[in-house]
Amino acid sequence: MFKVLITDHISDVGIRILNSDENVEVDYQPEIRWEELLEIIKDYDAIITRSRTPVNKELLDRAEKLKVVGRAGVGVDNVDLEEASRKGILVVNAPGANTVAAAELTMAHMYAILRKLHLAHEDMLKGNWNRKKFMGEELDGKTVGIVGLGNVGSQVAIRCKGSGATVIAYDPYIPREKGDRLGVELVDTLEELIKRSDIITLHCPLTEETKGMIGAKEFEMMKDGVYFVNCARGGIVDEEAMYEYMKKGKFAGIGLDVFSKEPPDDKIRRIFEFPNISLSPHIGANTYESQDKVAKKIAEQVLKALKGEFVEAAVNAPFTITEGFKDITAYLELAEKLGNFLSQYAGGNFKEINVEVRGTISEHIKPIVAYFLKGFLAPILDRNVNIINAPFLAKERGINIVETIREEGLNFKEFIKITAKENGKEYIIGGTAFYGKLPKIMMIDNYWIDIDPYGVILMLKNKDVPGVIAKLGEILAKNNINIAGFRLGRIKKGDIALGALQLDDRVNEKIIEEILNIPEILEAKEIIL
CATH class of the missing domain: 3.30.70.260 (ACT domain)
Known part of the structure; x- marks a missing residue:
């Protein structure tokens, strides 16, 4: 019998799923005090939380039986992932459950600023009847530029096309086939999207690459009278630059759900002076349906984890060291470095990747592939990537992973070679571990080279x-x-x-x-x- 403790409010949908399993005992205490939680956590196999409950080292040290931490949502800032990993506790979350909610909020902001609905509403509350004052524009016939054609961006694209808009998108990590299926033109550069778009909406993750991606240079390139919507992440936009271009009259309308600092400070709130701005306090996931989906998904993930089944939404997963793995730790590190190097050097927009492992280490090709995918995907995704969820995420992105085993190579007995293909282009990267301990990148494309991957x-x-x-x-x-x-x-x-x-x-x-x-x-x- 598994005991599951729920310490924050979640939808009844998730509770019913857990209760339907005869091997699970559910304890629902959404208002439990911290002191009491520390006392009782020792008796539970799993804990499900939202953002209210800190799953920190103090709690984990007392969780003698804990196997799974379920975060009912996407963010895991309240969970000490390193300590959980160290203790072999799996952390799972519920990504994608709020896709439709976030897409619909984006459309709400878009329509609000196009038709000035929020301004008309405020004016009528003052007792006015000014029909001529609130002349708007139609989405039909506009060119909508979507930055990030992932789950949410795709749903926004579908809705914009349904309203008669022409949709273009920039996402270097999405294959053109996906754009073709959606009827969306994938452009080669962010600059091209910015210059062509009447409406720009952001749907990319906040990563090192996208932080501050929309700044003064990008605002300068935008059309005068552009409509700009951000329901993704606040840090993607340089709000100081936005304020300066707002004063210059660059925008016809602005819709914001997210900010670099939340709640916004006085400096950010200067943007609120803009006449046609639609605002919301980071409520992209705040729908009853979304909360039902989150609860359903986290309940299913926790049950799978407790039963030792494959978990697609694993945030962390310490790799189990079995016989022989200690001898290839340098090659596992190398595989991760090769993946990380490849995504930064050539991008992540590949349809097929061949992982070729030569020599005696080839018997461990599965963990080598997992470590490679972890390194490859981590720089381009706004979520924690680990060796458990990396293969699933690669499949989700439409990447065909081919595993190849060969005998010892001519130059090196043990060698890992990665070949990535997309649209007729091919990138090759490979390496070995000197003395079985020192990872080295030895091949890039057709060049032999010797790089310490640090x-x-x-x-x-x-x-x-x-x-x-x-x-x-x-x-x-x-x-x-x-x-x-x-x-x-x-x-x-x-x-x-x-x-x-x-x-x-x-x-x-x-x-x-x-x-x-x-x-x-x-x-x-x-x-x-």
Whole structure:
């Protein structure tokens, strides 16, 4: 018999699912006091919470029988994931359950600012009847630009197309086939989307890549009179820049559900001065239906986890070390580094990825693939990715993973080679572990190279002529950036060379632009491992 404690309010739908299992005893205490929780947690196999209950080290230290933590929602900020992992406690959540709710709220904001519904409402409450004052615009015939064509973005696209809009989208991690199925044109650059769109709506995760993605440069490129909606994450937008362009008259309407600081501080609230702005306090998931879906999903995930079944929404999962795994820990680390490098170097928009494992380590191809996928997906997803959920997430994104086993290689007995394909392009990355302990990236595309997969790495493609390194070193020195190591690979003398500089500090966009201005340098990209 499994005992499940629910410490926050969830929909009855989830409680009924748990109660329907004869092997589960449910204890529903949504108002339990912290002191009491600490006293009784030792008796439970699972705990289901929302954001009110902190699942911290103090609680986990007392949870003698705890096997599963279920977060009824997406965010897990209230859960100490590291401590849970250390104790072998699985943490699951309920991603995707609020997709329709978030999409519908986006449409509500969009229609509100197009038709000035919120302003007409306020005016009528004052006793006025000003029909001519609230002239609006139609969604029909507009070009809607969607940044992020994931679950929510796709639902917004469907609704906009149903209203007669032309929909374009920018998402470097979504295959064009998905855009074709939705009748959405996937554009190659964010700049193209911004310049073409009458309405721009954000539906991308907040990651290191997307933080501050919409700033002064992007607002400048937008059409005058653009409609701008953000129901994704506040940190994606530079609100200071938004305020400045609001004062310049850039926007016809603004719809916001999220902010970089919540509740917004006085600095952010300056944006609220805009006449046609529609606001809501981060309520994208606040529908009865959404809460039912969340409760249903978390109940199902907790039951699967308790029974040892595959859990698609695992936030963490400590890898079980069995016989032989200790000998390949360096290769597992290498696989994760290869994945992380690939997604930063070539993007995540691949239809097929072949994971080829050579030598005796090939008997452990399953965990090697899982670690590779964890590294590959982590930089591009706004959720915790681990070796349990990574294969599921890859499948969800339409990536076909091919596993190949080969005998010992000619150059290295043990070798991991990744081949990623999309739209006729092919990227290859591979590596080994020296002495079975030191992970090394040894191959990028057709170039043999030797890279320690740690820290800041500046990848270059340049013409193989004298003087390139001197020019590059001058720029880095001028910006007080030290070169910790340098590796060069080339296929043919005087052709194109591949360089890898390991740096002590990160390079910003301005420095990258300066490097690309060197005539002999064809490509430059910063990789963080």
